[in-house]
Amino acid sequence: MAAVTPSQFLIRSSPHNSLPSLIGFRRTHLGLEPKLVARGIGWKSCERRRGRKEYVTKKAAERGWVVRCTAEGMEKGMLMRGRAGEPKITVPERFKVVTLLALVMCLCNADRVVMSVAIVPLAAEHGWSNSFLGIVQSSFLWGYVFSSVIGGVLVDRYGGKKVMACGVALWSLATLLTPWAATHSTLSLLAVRAFFGLAEGVALPAMSTLVSRWFPINERASAVGISMAGFHLGNVTGLLVTPIVISSIGISGPFVLFTSLGLLWLTMWGYGATSDPRESHLISQSELRLIQAGKTESSVRNGKFLPLRLLLSKLPTWAIIFANITNNWGYFVLLSWMPVYFKSVFDINLKQAAWFSAAPWGMMAISGYIAGVVSDYLIKAGYPLTLVRKIMQSIGFIGPGVSLLCLNHAKTPVAAAMFLTAALSLSSFSQAGFLLNMQDIAPEYAGFLHGMFWNLFADPIRRKGNLVY
Secondary structure, eight states: OOOOOOGGGSOOOOTTSSOOOOSOOOOOTTOOOOEEEOSOOOOOEEEEETTEEEEEOHHHHHTTOOEEEOTTOOOTTSSOOOOTTOOEEEOOHHHHHHHHHHHHHHHHHHHHHHHHHHHHHHHHHHTOOHHHHHHHHHHHHHHHHHHHHHHHHHHHHHOHHHHHHHHHHHHHHHHHHHHHHHHHOHHHHHHHHHHHHHHHTTHHHHHHHHHHHHSOGGGHHHHHHHHHHHHHHHHHHHHHHHHHHHHHTOTTHHHHHHHHHHHHHHHHHHHHOOSSGGGOSSSOHHHHHHHHHTSOGGGSOOSOOOOHHHHHTSHHHHHHHHHHHHHHHHHHHHHHHHHHHHHHHHOOOHHHHHHHHHHHHHHHHHHHHHHHHHHHHHHHTTOOHHHHHHHHHHHHHHHHHHHHHHHTTOOSHHHHHHHHHHHHHHHGGGGGTHHHHHHHHOGGGHHHHHHIIIIITTHHHHHHHTTOO
């Protein structure tokens, strides 16, 4: 199984791993700590106790409120005096970052799926053959394979924020140009789709790097689960929204809609995210300490280049590569051909095919998050990291294999949707397997490794998968 855990990846305890319990709020499974913010505070007196400074206002003391400041400095806005029953809970910055990542991953896949649905009426309008449909579907991957590796290098060098923003801007432009290119010429369509893949190739490496920067190791599975839940919900969004918009506005409607959503996301991303938590002016000191304490020594770059030759000489590296190839073959075949499968095998219309295709992806989003939560729970409970990764990966491969074998016996679209739902739901456990193992073996080069493993080795398999139906 694809799991590697060098000894230096063990989490060391730190006196700053957790804050003093100021209020009886419980942490979530992500370790998110609510904080209370109140109104104006006037500092009246100061005294020193047991090496700590304590600032206590007269009125706060009367109400039983005590605000402490450690020798390292108190967080501004951590706790302030206010009326009883009027506490304000702030959201940790890493939760904001993972929410924006989930939204952009949703947009990433929705933009991709739009063409999988719109290609059916486009083929009818222009008289395209099934073989040409396969070429159009695979043209996305012509650009994707190059940008994923190059994008991973750029992410590691310039940070996930800038690279992700550039990718969203460029793929939104390509999305807008797609219907025009389809009516202009087949060469224009193939060129725009390749450019679209070139722009989208940076999304997953950027997501992987940002998660490794913003989350301690015992929260990464849940963070990846949330991000990839958005990725899978993008399939649902694209499959359900596209037929409705096409029937109401026309073929160009969904392309314009998702382009607009991409520009809206860019405005939020520019203000609400940074490439590294240490660069954020919004993060609290306690949250920053929690993130840094939960990282390994190798998470900090030492200025050296990635020892690629050494990495490729190790058997676990090739286990990750083959896990990628196996996972991506099934994933992209189903992503590209599921609507066509329901329409051609069960002779149902486009809207019905979209609904039957959307259900498996929706369940995959939920099960992927559950896999992340369970994985983090097992790690926090003391189970070896390698064992947890292997368990998740075993479920992610054996479950879909059995489900797809049963698909051969489906006689109705409902039965087929059930087997496909089981296959995709169980395959999402791989997110807590090989996908996170890339961050385990070299978190400081997560973007490059994600691009290389996810695309350079697996992309030829995906391109053949787009042509096999």
